[in-house]
Amino acid sequence: MGGYAVQIIHHLGARVLATASPDNVQAVRALGAEEVIDYRAAGGPDAVAAAARHPRGRGGAA
Incomplete structure (x- = not known):
């Protein structure tokens, strides 16, 4: 279900933040997740909040 959500949100032009296990990071990026x-x-929820605050992900890097 999450994979469909990533694709739809990406298609609509939104910046997609997602969570995944390390084994699935590349697959989720391929679906359209930017971060x-x-x-x-540890700190997963804090990492999500930090990424959401920056227009280009952690630290605001382009």
Whole structure:
């Protein structure tokens, strides 16, 4: 279900932030996610919030 959501949101032109396991990061990026965060890592929710605050992901890098 999440994969469909990523594709639809990306298609609509929104910036997509997603969470995934390290094994699935590239697959989620291929679906259209700009930023993919390991949901198992410590600080996961904080990492998602930090990425959402920056227009180009963590640290605002282009």
